[in-house]
Amino acid sequence: MSVLFQPFPLRNVVLPNRLVLPAMVTRLSGEDGLVNDDIRARYVRFARGGVGLIVIEAMAVHGAKSGPLLRISSDEFKPGLSDLCARVHDAGPSKVVPQIIHFLKISRSGWRQTVDMLSLEEIDAIVDAYGAAAVRARECGFDGVELHMAHAYTLSSFLSRLNPRKDDYGGTLANRLRLPLRVVRHVRERVGDDFTVGVRFVGDECVRNGYTTLDAGPIAIELARAGVDYVSLSAGGKFEDARVIEGEPLYPYTGYSGDRCMPGSAYPDGANLYIPEAVRASLRAAGLDTPVVAAGKLGSLAIAEKVLERGQGDLVGMARALLADPDLPNKWRTGREDAVVRCLYGNVCKALDESFRRVDCTLWPKKLGQAPESTDTEPPVWPAAGAGLRAECKEGKILLRWQSASDNEAMYGYQVFRAERVATGGVLVHHASVRAVSTRYEDNRVVAGGEYRYAIRPYDLAGNRGPMTETIEVRVSE
Amino acid sequence: MSVLFQPFPLRNVVLPNRLVLPAMVTRLSGEDGLVNDDIRARYVRFARGGVGLIVIEAMAVHGAKSGPLLRISSDEFKPGLSDLCARVHDAGPSKVVPQIIHFLKISRSGWRQTVDMLSLEEIDAIVDAYGAAAVRARECGFDGVELHMAHAYTLSSFLSRLNPRKDDYGGTLANRLRLPLRVVRHVRERVGDDFTVGVRFVGDECVRNGYTTLDAGPIAIELARAGVDYVSLSAGGKFEDARVIEGEPLYPYTGYSGDRCMPGSAYPDGANLYIPEAVRASLRAAGLDTPVVAAGKLGSLAIAEKVLERGQGDLVGMARALLADPDLPNKWRTGREDAVVRCLYGNVCKALDESFRRVDCTLWPKKLGQAPESTDTEPPVWPAAGAGLRAECKEGKILLRWQSASDNEAMYGYQVFRAERVATGGVLVHHASVRAVSTRYEDNRVVAGGEYRYAIRPYDLAGNRGPMTETIEVRVSE
Numbered sequence: 001m002s003v004l005f006q007p008f009p010l011r012n013v014v015l016p017n018r019l020v021l022p023a024m025v026t027r028l029s030g031e032d033g034l035v036n037d038d039i040r041a042r043y044v045r046f047a048r049g050g051v052g053l054i055v056i057e058a059m060a061v062h063g064a065k066s067g068p069l070l071r072i073s074s075d076e077f078k079p080g081l082s083d084l085c086a087r088v089h090d091a092g093p094s095k096v097v098p099q100i101i102h103f104l105k106i107s108r109s110g111w112r113q114t115v116d117m118l119s120l121e122e123i124d125a126i127v128d129a130y131g132a133a134a135v136r137a138r139e140c141g142f143d144g145v146e147l148h149m150a151h152a153y154t155l156s157s158f159l160s161r162l163n164p165r166k167d168d169y170g171g172t173l174a175n176r177l178r179l180p181l182r183v184v185r186h187v188r189e190r191v192g193d194d195f196t197v198g199v200r201f202v203g204d205e206c207v208r209n210g211y212t213t214l215d216a217g218p219i220a221i222e223l224a225r226a227g228v229d230y231v232s233l234s235a236g237g238k239f240e241d242a243r244v245i246e247g248e249p250l251y252p253y254t255g256y257s258g259d260r261c262m263p264g265s266a267y268p269d270g271a272n273l274y275i276p277e278a279v280r281a282s283l284r285a286a287g288l289d290t291p292v293v294a295a296g297k298l299g300s301l302a303i304a305e306k307v308l309e310r311g312q313g314d315l316v317g318m319a320r321a322l323l324a325d326p327d328l329p330n331k332w333r334t335g336r337e338d339a340v341v342r343c344l345y346g347n348v349c350k351a352l353d354e355s356f357r358r359v360d361c362t363l364w365p366k367k368l369g370q371a372p373e374s375t376d377t378e379p380p381v382w383p384a385a386g387a388g389l390r391a392e393c394k395e396g397k398i399l400l401r402w403q404s405a406s407d408n409e410a411m412y413g414y415q416v417f418r419a420e421r422v423a424t425g426g427v428l429v430h431h432a433s434v435r436a437v438s439t440r441y442e443d444n445r446v447v448a449g450g451e452y453r454y455a456i457r458p459y460d461l462a463g464n465r466g467p468m469t470e471t472i473e474v475r476v477s478e
Numbered sequence: 479m480s481v482l483f484q485p486f487p488l489r490n491v492v493l494p495n496r497l498v499l500p501a502m503v504t505r506l507s508g509e510d511g512l513v514n515d516d517i518r519a520r521y522v523r524f525a526r527g528g529v530g531l532i533v534i535e536a537m538a539v540h541g542a543k544s545g546p547l548l549r550i551s552s553d554e555f556k557p558g559l560s561d562l563c564a565r566v567h568d569a570g571p572s573k574v575v576p577q578i579i580h581f582l583k584i585s586r587s588g589w590r591q592t593v594d595m596l597s598l599e600e601i602d603a604i605v606d607a608y609g610a611a612a613v614r615a616r617e618c619g620f621d622g623v624e625l626h627m628a629h630a631y632t633l634s635s636f637l638s639r640l641n642p643r644k645d646d647y648g649g650t651l652a653n654r655l656r657l658p659l660r661v662v663r664h665v666r667e668r669v670g671d672d673f674t675v676g677v678r679f680v681g682d683e684c685v686r687n688g689y690t691t692l693d694a695g696p697i698a699i700e701l702a703r704a705g706v707d708y709v710s711l712s713a714g715g716k717f718e719d720a721r722v723i724e725g726e727p728l729y730p731y732t733g734y735s736g737d738r739c740m741p742g743s744a745y746p747d748g749a750n751l752y753i754p755e756a757v758r759a760s761l762r763a764a765g766l767d768t769p770v771v772a773a774g775k776l777g778s779l780a781i782a783e784k785v786l787e788r789g790q791g792d793l794v795g796m797a798r799a800l801l802a803d804p805d806l807p808n809k810w811r812t813g814r815e816d817a818v819v820r821c822l823y824g825n826v827c828k829a830l831d832e833s834f835r836r837v838d839c840t841l842w843p844k845k846l847g848q849a850p851e852s853t854d855t856e857p858p859v860w861p862a863a864g865a866g867l868r869a870e871c872k873e874g875k876i877l878l879r880w881q882s883a884s885d886n887e888a889m890y891g892y893q894v895f896r897a898e899r900v901a902t903g904g905v906l907v908h909h910a911s912v913r914a915v916s917t918r919y920e921d922n923r924v925v926a927g928g929e930y931r932y933a934i935r936p937y938d939l940a941g942n943r944g945p946m947t948e949t950i951e952v953r954v955s956e
Contacts, residue, residue: 161744168873168874171873171874171922172873172874172875172922172924173922173923173924173925174874174924174925174926174928174954175873175874177925177926178926181926206734207734208719208733208734208736208737209737209744210734210744211744212744212745212746212749213746214744214745214746215744218925221925222925222926241686241719241734255686256684256685256686256688256719256734256735257734258686259686259687266639266687266688266689266690266692266693267690267692268690268691268692268756271690274752278746286899395646395649395650395653396646396649396650396651396652396653397650421764444649444650444651445651446650446651446652447651447652447655447696447699447700448652448655448656448659448700450652476652
């Protein structure tokens with residue numbers, strides 16, 4: 001069996017496998033910060049799919065105003081969180097930790113609070129709030145806690161090379177690390193020695209004059225020495241290059257650093273792997289065996305295994321791929337990679353988040369609000385052999401059309417496979433997925449004079465695959 | 479001998495080694511576009527240092543208005559260019575090609591011409607202008623020509639994923655490639671089969687919604703099939719994220735993509751190597767053996783050799799490292815790596831370019847306007863053993879001071895060596911260089927509680943090294 005499915009020990013728990021769901025905004029919570037039915041359903045669904053570690057979306061350690069967001073800032077939130085934790089544990093072998101966050105103020109006028117506006121008392125209060133929240137996480141039954149030090153939020157802004165403070169909390173790397181290290185040491189002291197404390201931070205800020213892996217290595221080393229049990233690496237997601245939209249608060253995933261944070265279809269698989277690779281090498285060179293979580297377009301079994309083989313990470317994080325198909329871990333584990341509903345990295349989920357709407361996957365059947373589940377085993381069928389697959393080249397694109405497949409239960413969608421001499425040596429590989437409402441696909445990732453072969457395969461809600469169409473060949477006019 | 483110093487054949491010439499000087503702005507030319515004494519001296523100096531291929535800074539194929547810039551847009555420029563070419567050939571074994579460029583209009587008002595404003599006739603004129611310029615390059619005696627398709631200039635803006643044209647020259651990758659491929663085919667037709675035609679383009683635009691290596695692979699394949707003899711890979715340098723400064727024309731190296739184009743001291747060595755690595759793999763998978771030039775902070779012998787070993791490139795480009803010390807190739811080749819004046823990647827040269835000033839290296843002795851040359855063999859000496867080296871830790875930084883060294887001829891500067899347990903296993907490695915006018919160095923790349931060892935070594939104009947000081951140890955307070 002793949003090393004991905006060998007157990008992995010953290011401080012106080014053993015993960016059943018090496019797949020991790022990093023914290024991902026759902027926008028399913030209300031303004032009250034309480035766990036609700038939608039939140040419960042979403043995370044229980046992930047647990048049923050068999051992922052090794054679930055990191056629950058960021059919840060605030062403090063009471064600052066914000067849009068809908070989970071809270072862990074006082075004891076009133078504990079019953080809901082305890083119940084969520086118990087349900088996730090009941091649903092499968094996954095371990096579960098909440099990500100806990102502190103953020104600064106932001107307004108629709110475009111103004112935002114920056115770290116240089118914080119008094120020393122306010123800084124002390126951040127340390128205390130993290131400590132109290134971590135204790136609550138432990139009391140709720142979670143397996144650990146993850147400290148959010150990534151993207152545009154408070155602790156990340158302290159770590160940033162753009163941290164504008166002139167005192168002991170800004171300037172040199174040692175000073176920029178001062179508050180994050182205080183938080184780690186305080187949390188460790190509060191939760192004790194038998195509770196996992198992880199950190200997520202960015203290994204490359206991806207903004208002008210930001211830091212790169214050159215600082216991320218020392219940052220990871222210092223965090224590990226202060227008592228952190230794993231480091232989970234992200235990229236970008238900063239305010240500095242966010243797009244300014246009149247009357248809207250700045251949103252930190254709208255600029256280039258937002259592209260890099262959640263690399264979309266224009267990026268190669270594993271676009272950010274240089275980050276965990278460099279950070280892990282720094283940790284190991286310092287004699288530290290702290291596990292590293294890699295992430296960023298790692299949605300295929302082949303690349304996930306390569307991450308471990310090449311030492312680019314110890315754990316493989318994937319948010320969007322698990323949103324598309326929470327059963328991915330169980331399917332991979334049981335040799336059914338073929339049945340995974342593959343994320344297209346079209347970032348419709350990212351766009352939903354940006355427009356403050358519920359984060360669903362566009363591949364899910366409409367109105368379901370959740371990835372479908374079914375125990376049906378009967379595959380869909382085509383109306384006729386070949387399924388009427390046609391292709392035409394138009395304006396430098398290739399347009400494919402085919403007939404609808406049908407299923408005893410419900411159709412889910414179609415997979416498009418493509419072969420090109422150059423990139424795949426003529427072997428058909430998965431190229432795109434199309435929801436069942438459509439029976440056409442436009443391929444614009446082609447070059448003039450290029451020759452391509454295509455075939456289509458239908459799949460139903462249970463992930464059962466119907467037969468592949470016959471292949472069709474087409475040449476792009478010069 | 480290192481494989482770096484094995485000859486490398488291009489179409490019509492054999493490079494004496496695998497080191498390349500990519501085109502680099504000098505701002506030494508006048509408004510008249512003619513070669514002058516300063517330009518001649520600069521490139522002859524590079525040739526004397528032994529680099530394998532010199533790419534002369536971009537010269538315009540057309541007559542559009544601009545600041546000081548070389549021109550190859552009409553026959554009046556040929557005598558100066560022929561003379562420059564002959565002098566470079568006379569000075570050493572280097573081969574030499576000019577980079578030829580087309581750019582669009584830009585004004586101080588902030589307005590800039592974009593590719594969608596070009597008529598089909600203007601597009602045809604671009605093709606013709608490249609063809610005529612390439613023929614002139616051949617007539618001047620150059621060994622080939624490099625077509626500038628990188629950064630913020632015309633052909634790069636056609637290749638861009640942000641190309642806004644709605645016709646056959648925009649939209650799909652095939653359309654975006656249409657003009658660049660027309661240029662390559664036309665140039666090849668005009669210059670014949672025995673003249674090297676290279677291309678420089680960006681493998682990652684490093685701007686929001688820009689293209690990445692996923693497009694760069696197919697782009698390189700198409701260029702190679704159209705008749706290109708090498709592809710030289712850069713990154714970023716785009717207008718889209720350039721900083722807007724009132725009353726100044728936009729300058730494409732001032733945003734994040736400018737950081738990525740010339741990765742500075744905050745970046746790891748070889749920060750952009752993922753680009754030539756991915757592009758080269760695409761070319762090879764397509765059965766093409768087109769050589770790939772890697773670039774981006776490749777200034778040490780160790781990393782330059784690794785580029786070739788790991789298949790991240792066939793040729794190693796370095797602009798800033800050769801500016802700092804044009805003799806680097808000869809020093810590496812003869813086992814004197816030690817004597818290289820090492821680029822600090824502080825990007826003072828980039829800042830000079832940005833402020834429209836002559837591009838010198840800050841490590842050069844003041845007023846020289848050129849890297850020094852000397853045949854002196856007598857090393858500098860310290861006034862006393864240990865040279866009074868002192869260290870103190872202050873506000874999270876380490877401040878080093880020492881006494882001046884003296885030399886029979888002239889002092890050039892001091893090298894700072896540092897050892898840290900974590901990153902170097904306690905071995906002293908080159909950490910920084912300081913010009914002779916100063917006898918202090920402030921190290922702010924340290925962490926609280928970290929322990930560091932330092933030593934200083936003086937060097938003179940000829941690169942002769944004096945004795946290392948005794949080492950000094952210092953611990954950063956927490």
